[in-house]
């Protein structure tokens with residue numbers, strides 16, 4: 001097989017492939033995402049060690065990890081519409097990073113619940129999952145997201161082919177369950193979970209082919225730039241979706 005890097009025919013293209021700022025693992029956007037995603041964890045650790053994590057630090061850490069996980073999950077779902085509507089292709093590689101960070105926070109959330117709060121008392125944990133409906137729904141969301149996190153690698157993407165995309169659509173169902181989890185656990189003021197729910201509703205609406213088509217054509221009218229065929233005709237699945 002000819003070496004793509006040294007073949008004279010490909011020599012011209014080499015710098016583009018090597019130094020593409022959009023796809024490099026060290027792109028500025030990517031670095032910002034890593035920093036942004038790790039800040040909430042750093043704050044929890046610093047506040048915990050300095051005694052600033054409120055009077056109920058376990059509950060506060062549970063809240064903070066839960067809310068960060070949900071925010072990151074919604075941000076990962078926002079990447080595809082940003083590309084469809086505004087042609088921001090550079091955000092597409094961030095979907096996986098944001099999704100995996102969301103799962104990372106969910107694992108910490110679960111760890112705080114099961115290990116720190118319930119001291120790995122399996123009987124009590126099982127009883128709580130069965131008795132408290134918001135815990136059952138949260139746990140179901142976790143179980144749905146687990147195979148998605150495990151199959152998020154390029155190898156699994158290749159192995160599963162078309163089924164990979166079908167499997168990863170489960171992320172929307174998991175997100176709906178998380179919103180239910182949030183609505184059910186708050187005792188009085190449900191404005192915050194409803195706000196997150198409205199954002200998810202908007203993102204789901206943008207997945208509807210006719211809505212997507214209409215918005216893409218609108219974008220074309222404003223920018224006068226021809227939209228990609230897959231954006232106008234979502235029936236034909238695109239590789240970037």
Ligand code: HEM
Nearest residue numbers: 062063066067069070106110113138139141142178182185
């Ligand atoms: C793995 C199973 C899960 C368990 C056992 C669990 C458990 C809990 C518990 C005990 C609380 C605090 C309730 C309270 O003290 O009033 C909570 C809050 C929360 N959880 Fe979960 N959860 C789970 C999954 C998830 C997932 C998958 C997400 C998001 C992706 C999530 C997001 C949240 C949010 C947003 C809150 C509320 C934060 C706030 O009020 O500020 N949880 N969860």
